[in-house]
Amino acid sequence: MQEMIDIYFYGKQYSVPADLTIMTAMEYAGYTLSRGCGCRHGFCGACATIYRVKGKNELKTCLACQTQVEDGMYVASIPFFPTDKRTYDIEQIKPSEQIMMELYPEIFSCIGCNACTKACTQDLNVMQYIAYAQRGDFKACAEESFDCVGCGCCSTRCPAGISHSMVGVLARRLTGKYIAPETEHLLERVEEVRKGVYDELIEQIMLKPITEMQELYNTREIEQ
Amino acid sequence: MITETMRESIKKVEATRAQRLGMEPRRMAADEKDALLKAYHPDYRENGFTDIKIGPNKGQKVPAELGELLNSNTRILREMINLNKIDYQADVLVIGGGGAGASAAIEADRAGASVIMVTKLRIGDANTMMAEGGIQAADKENDSPVQHYLDAFGGGHFTARPELLERLVMEAPDAIKWLNDLGVMFDKDADGRMITTHGGGTSRKRMHACKDYSGAEIMRTLRDEVLNREIPVIEFTSAVELIKDDKDQVAGAILLNMETGDYMVAKAKTVIIATGGAGRLHYQNFPTSNHYGSTADGLIMGYRVGVPLLYQETIQYHPTGVAYPAQIFGALVTEKVRSLGAMLVNSEGEAFMHPLETRDVAAAAIIRECSDHGKGVNTPLGSGVWLDTPMIEILGGEGTIESRIPAMLRMYLNYDIDMRKEPILIYPTLHYQNGGLEINGDGFTKAIDNLLVAGEAVGGIHGRNRLMGNSLLDIIVFGRNAGKAAASKAGETKIGELSLEHLVEYARELKNAGVEAERISPLLLPEYTRHERMEEKRCGKFM
Numbered sequence: 001m002q003e004m005i006d007i008y009f010y011g012k013q014y015s016v017p018a019d020l021t022i023m024t025a026m027e028y029a030g031y032t033l034s035r036g037c038g039c040r041h042g043f044c045g046a047c048a049t050i051y052r053v054k055g056k057n058e059l060k061t062c063l064a065c066q067t068q069v070e071d072g073m074y075v076a077s078i079p080f081f082p083t084d085k086r087t088y089d090i091e092q093i094k095p096s097e098q099i100m101m102e103l104y105p106e107i108f109s110c111i112g113c114n115a116c117t118k119a120c121t122q123d124l125n126v127m128q129y130i131a132y133a134q135r136g137d138f139k140a141c142a143e144e145s146f147d148c149v150g151c152g153c154c155s156t157r158c159p160a161g162i163s164h165s166m167v168g169v170l171a172r173r174l175t176g177k178y179i180a181p182e183t184e185h186l187l188e189r190v191e192e193v194r195k196g197v198y199d200e201l202i203e204q205i206m207l208k209p210i211t212e213m214q215e216l217y218n219t220r221e222i223e224q
Numbered sequence: 225m226i227t228e229t230m231r232e233s234i235k236k237v238e239a240t241r242a243q244r245l246g247m248e249p250r251r252m253a254a255d256e257k258d259a260l261l262k263a264y265h266p267d268y269r270e271n272g273f274t275d276i277k278i279g280p281n282k283g284q285k286v287p288a289e290l291g292e293l294l295n296s297n298t299r300i301l302r303e304m305i306n307l308n309k310i311d312y313q314a315d316v317l318v319i320g321g322g323g324a325g326a327s328a329a330i331e332a333d334r335a336g337a338s339v340i341m342v343t344k345l346r347i348g349d350a351n352t353m354m355a356e357g358g359i360q361a362a363d364k365e366n367d368s369p370v371q372h373y374l375d376a377f378g379g380g381h382f383t384a385r386p387e388l389l390e391r392l393v394m395e396a397p398d399a400i401k402w403l404n405d406l407g408v409m410f411d412k413d414a415d416g417r418m419i420t421t422h423g424g425g426t427s428r429k430r431m432h433a434c435k436d437y438s439g440a441e442i443m444r445t446l447r448d449e450v451l452n453r454e455i456p457v458i459e460f461t462s463a464v465e466l467i468k469d470d471k472d473q474v475a476g477a478i479l480l481n482m483e484t485g486d487y488m489v490a491k492a493k494t495v496i497i498a499t500g501g502a503g504r505l506h507y508q509n510f511p512t513s514n515h516y517g518s519t520a521d522g523l524i525m526g527y528r529v530g531v532p533l534l535y536q537e538t539i540q541y542h543p544t545g546v547a548y549p550a551q552i553f554g555a556l557v558t559e560k561v562r563s564l565g566a567m568l569v570n571s572e573g574e575a576f577m578h579p580l581e582t583r584d585v586a587a588a589a590i591i592r593e594c595s596d597h598g599k600g601v602n603t604p605l606g607s608g609v610w611l612d613t614p615m616i617e618i619l620g621g622e623g624t625i626e627s628r629i630p631a632m633l634r635m636y637l638n639y640d641i642d643m644r645k646e647p648i649l650i651y652p653t654l655h656y657q658n659g660g661l662e663i664n665g666d667g668f669t670k671a672i673d674n675l676l677v678a679g680e681a682v683g684g685i686h687g688r689n690r691l692m693g694n695s696l697l698d699i700i701v702f703g704r705n706a707g708k709a710a711a712s713k714a715g716e717t718k719i720g721e722l723s724l725e726h727l728v729e730y731a732r733e734l735k736n737a738g739v740e741a742e743r744i745s746p747l748l749l750p751e752y753t754r755h756e757r758m759e760e761k762r763c764g765k766f767m
Contacts, residue, residue, distance in 0.1 A: 021551050024752075032753045034460065034482050038349035039515040041555045042635060043440050046349055066638055068551055087452045090407055122634065142409060147437065147630055150444065169448050172441070173407025180409065181416030189363040189397040201370045202394060206386040217378030218254050222427045223366065 005071040008054075022049055022064035022075055035079035042066040045151035045165075048078040048121070061119045061153035081152040084163040088170075095174040097136035104167050107134055109160040116154035116164055122147050126154045126164050133167050139179050141171035225604075230548070230649070233601045236573035237610050237647050244567055245618060249578040257585050264588040264595070266652075267538055267688075272508040278733040280532035280671070287539060289505040293524055293745035297734065298465055298727045300478055303487060307467065307722040310491045312458065314340040315714035316707070317476055317492035319463040319522065322350025323439070323696065324679025325498035326446035327703030328710065332496075333453050335711035341455060342490065344462035344482055344748055345517050348447045351500055351680065352699060354515060355439025356558035356631060357423065358431040359403075359700075360693035361396035364420065367428040369393040376694055379425040379582045380658075380687025383535070387665045388685045392694065392701055399700040400432060408445045409434055421563040423692030425582035431693045436558050436629040439696055461488070462521070462748050465727060466495060466529050466675070469720035474529060474675045476722070482748070491722070493714035494674045496667075496706050497522040498699075501657040501680040504750040510654040511554025513542055521746035522681040526661045528730050531669040534683035535659030540690055543568075543586035545653020547608025549639045554653045559583075559692045560629060561611055565619040569610040569647065570599035576609075584689045587652040594651065601649060608651040613643040658690055659683035667706035674717050678706040 003018040007025060014029040023037060038046025047064035054072030064077060086103045093099055100107060107130050116126035125144060132141035145168030154164040192198065208216070252260070262268050274291035276284050286294065316332040318325045321343030332339045341347065362372040372393040377384055400418075404410060411419040411433050420429045434441035450457065463477040467489070476491040499522030503514025512518070527533060544557040562568070562579040568586070570576045570593050577589045593609055594600030600607035616624050625633050625644050636643050660683035663669055667676040679699040686694060734741050 019550050027752045028754050030753060030755050032749075033516075034345075034749070037516050038345055039354045041354055041513070041515075041552070043437070043631070044346075044349050044353045044515070046346060066552075066635070068639075085448075085451055087454065089452065090449070146409070146435065146441075147634070149440070169444055172409050173445060173448065176407040176409040176445070177405060180412055181414070183363075183404065183410075183412060183416045183418055185365060185417060186361075186363045186397060186401055186404070190401050193369065193394055193397055198369050198394065201368070202373060202390055205370055205373055206390060210382050213374070213377060213382055214254070217374055217382075220371075220374060220378075220427050223422070223429055 005069060007069050008074045010076055011074065016069060018069065020069055022062070022067050022069055023047060025069045026064070036064065036077040040065045043149060045149035048081065048151040048153050049075060050078065051075045061121060063121045063151060078152070078156065081156055083152050083155055083166060085166045090173055090177060095138050095178045100133050100136070100167070103170065104163070106160055106162050107167060110134070110162065111160060113159060115157040115159070119153040119157040121151050121153055122149060124148060129168060130162065130164060133171055138171040138174045141168065142175035145171060227604070229602055233571045233610070234646060236571070237569050237612055240573035241612065241615065244575050245615065249567070249575045251578045252581060252585065260588045260592065261584060264591045265584055266508050266510070266541055269508065273537060277737045277739045279527055280530060281536065285537040287505070287507040287537065289507055290502060290520055290523070290536065292743060293520065293747060294527055295734065295739050296741045296743045296745040297731050298528065299744040300465055300487065300724070301727060301731060305478060305487055305489070305724070307489060307724070309489060311488035312340055312490040313492070314338045315493050316710045317342070317490055317495045318498060319477060319496065320498035320500060320679070321345065321347035321457065321459070322498060322500050322679060323352030323443055323446060323699035324703035325496070326443070326450050327700050328496050328498060328678055328707035329455050330446065330449055330453065331704045331707030332711040333455050335708055337711035337714050339455050340458060340490065341450070342458045342461050342463055342477070342479055344460065346459050347450060347457045348443050349515055349517060350443065351515055351518060352439045352696070353443045354513065354556065355696050356436040356556060357560040357563070358433035358438045358693045359400065359696035360423065360426070360430050360691065361400045361432060361697065362393065362428065362430050363397045363400060363418065364428070364430065367430055369396065371428055372396065372430065375425060375427050376686065376691055379691045380689050383687035385684040391665055391705070392685055392698055395701045396697055399697060399704070402704070403442060403445070403700065406445050406449055408442055411435065421560065422580055423559055423563060424580045424586060425691045431563065433560065436560055436631045442696060463525065464746065465724065466525050467722050467724060468529060468726050469722055471720045472672065473717065473719065474672055475719045491719065493717040493719060494676065494710040496676045496678055496710050497526055497661065497681050498678045498703065499681050503654045505747070507539055507654055510541065510652070511545060512654040513545055513554060513556035514654070517749065519747040519750060520657070521748060522677070523660060524746040526669070526677065529675070529726055530671045531675065532662045532671065533659060534662040535688055536683065538658040538688040539654065540583055540656035540658055541587040541652040542655035543583055543590055543652050544611055544650040547606065547649040547651035548603045549641070550605055551639060552635060553605055555635065556653065556655070557611060557632060557648065557650055558629065561613060561616070561632060564616045564624065564628060566615050567612045569612050570597070571601045572599055574599070582689055582691065590652055603649060606651065608649040610647040611650050612647045614645060614647065617644050656680065656690055656695060658686055658688055666709045667702055668709065674713055676706040676710050678702040
């Protein structure tokens with residue numbers, strides 16, 4: 001006999017198997033998901049969800065696809081959250097201290113309540129990465145925010161109206177493009193290809209008969 | 225709950241670990257691999273397939289679940305749709321919101337075309353977002369595009385289309401540079417050199433990564449760029465059929481608002497199908513590592529306008545899907561776990577194969593271990609073999625797992641499994657559609673000259689098996705090319721009178737072939753909902 005628990009979706013009670021995730025429990029209960037469901041494996045942030053366990057005061061946030069159901073959970077999924085993304089031209093901006101002030105000035109209104117960190121479904125130190133952004137330390141902000149899936153739970157809880165995940169994306173793009181060191185071997189190879197260094201070699205290998213290709217493949221040296 | 229059997233087997237894995245650390249399991253010979261694949265790979269299970277009844281691939285083999293959709297009729301056969309009322313209009317219509325679609329949209333926009341993207345979920349809800357391990361490119365001194373070609377061609381059993389594979393490997397370094405210039409944060413050392421590893425079947429360490437969020441980092445950067453360019457993205461709106469015109473061109477698509485159920489008309493001079501894969505069709509009842517929308521819609525729409533399929537019968541089962549715990553059953557455990565040194569170990573603690581064989585070979589060997597060899601570990605859901613993850617920390621030093629594969633660590637810790645200390649149980653999961661719609665080197669279909677395909681929906685780039693890291697690469701290379709080509713083609717295309725006559729013709733052909741088409745297709749979303757009155761068999765099983 002399967003162990004069952006009681007759960008409340010949007011306030012309505014259902015009995016579901018105890019080993020399901022919130023997402024599969026909703027489907028078990030009869031919901032057909034169009035919003036609030038994306039990759040189903042914890043990478044896309046589509047299934048931001050709020051819940052409270054009956055009898056407890058704390059309001060929690062999670063990803064529905066990565067969270068096992070609990071008895072007495074009151075669950076509401078967030079179908080959409082109006083995150084505020086500012087647009088910019090990545091070729092024109094620079095990793096200067098002013099850029100955050102220009103694009104996301106509200107981060108300087110952070111009151112340090114740490115609600116964002118508590119809400120993070122990935123257990124990131126969100127308030128810390130916003131602090132790095134304030135300071136213009138984009139690399140630290142990028143590293144600290146790297147595992148962000150953009151579910152937006154932090155922003156739902158922020159009294160300063162910060163769109164944290166968007167600040168993280170900006171910091172990472174600035175870091176990847178401007179702050180991380182240049183890759184010489186990549187630039188050289190791109191240039192070689194452009195000059196046609198490999199044109200003849202690739203044409204030769206494309207024309208080889210299959211038997212010769214099999215021989216080449218099966219005897220190729222493998223880097224240790 | 226971890227069972228007693230599992231716990232006892234873990235002890236055997238621990239007992240042999242020290243001795244295994246010093247050895248490298250033998251790689252299989254070519255004929256050995258062939259025999260293994262024929263005996264154990266799901267592509268060779270005859271009862272998993274059916275025949276295509278009509279169209280350019282008539283009589284050919286196809287996975288049964290895809291075949292059923294191909295042998296079905298459109299959902300709009302009896303709908304009243306006014307083709308004179310145009311809801312959206314653009315030079316280039318991109319169908320699909322993943323990495324290929326976003327790359328195409330960015331390049332088409334850059335080329336000066338007007339672009340719209342439509343996606344049935346959100347931009348970024350795609351397999352790209354879930355790609356963990358990395359992206360290949362031959363950009364180091366001991367490597368070359370020619371070596372990359374050899375690895376990919378051999379790994380694909382010498383069946384890739386040379387003109388497509390050539391573009392993949394030759395344009396790979398530039399694809400990495402393009403992503404780097406957009407701000408993707410690749411793993412680099414202090415001097416800027418890319419930190420690269422092996423993937424299954426690579427002869428050089430050319431796997432570039434962004435920790436184990438490689439696809440996510442690429443996708444969120446591309447999405448940000450699409451939004452910065454203010455390219456209209458119509459979300460929760462699925463293309464359900466292509467529209468043709470009276471000059472045998474495509475002319476746009478019929479769209480379905482997934483929330484209101486309303487149909488709309490999008491008119492365009494060129495159309496790019498970038499709809500991805502088919503994991504959610506659950507071929508042969510396998511779980512899948514794919515996102516919720518992977519239902520082969522693009523293959524169905526493309527086939528209905530006459531585009532042939534190529535290698536539609538070859539599917540990639542990723543050797544390491546989660547076998548335990550139930551909540552993440554079928555989720556991907558990146559190949560990078562093996563690149564970093566974890567071995568595949570059976571219930572007796574034996575390393576039964578080299579951990580970096582190609583994916584089809586590894587999947588077949590794991591299935592053999594769990595069936596005929598009787599050395600799988602039984603779980604409440606089935607069986608699996610161990611991936612000995614604590615080896616990574618011994619080989620790479622403490623902290624390697626947290627810094628290199630943080631997503632994997634997090635996924636398991638959610639269920640109180642610490643992969644740094646104990647091995648994890650895996651079994652093959654439905655991962656990738658090797659085949660798809662046939663294109664030429666520029667991305668155009670041969671059947672219709674203003675219709676393009678990019679990404680997983682294409683067949684022939686990899687042949688009958690794909691190497692790790694070549695899919696993230698192909699969505700960028702072929703996505704970008706499709707965007708440029710579509711923009712250029714739009715400039716010289718004049719659309720005639722819109723028509724849906726091809727759908728009527730398709731229905732007629734099905735009828736003439738004696739097919740009782742009971743379902744409608746494309747599927748759009750998998751049917752997971754259980755209703756109490758009609759117990760759905762699938763619900764609660766696939767994550």
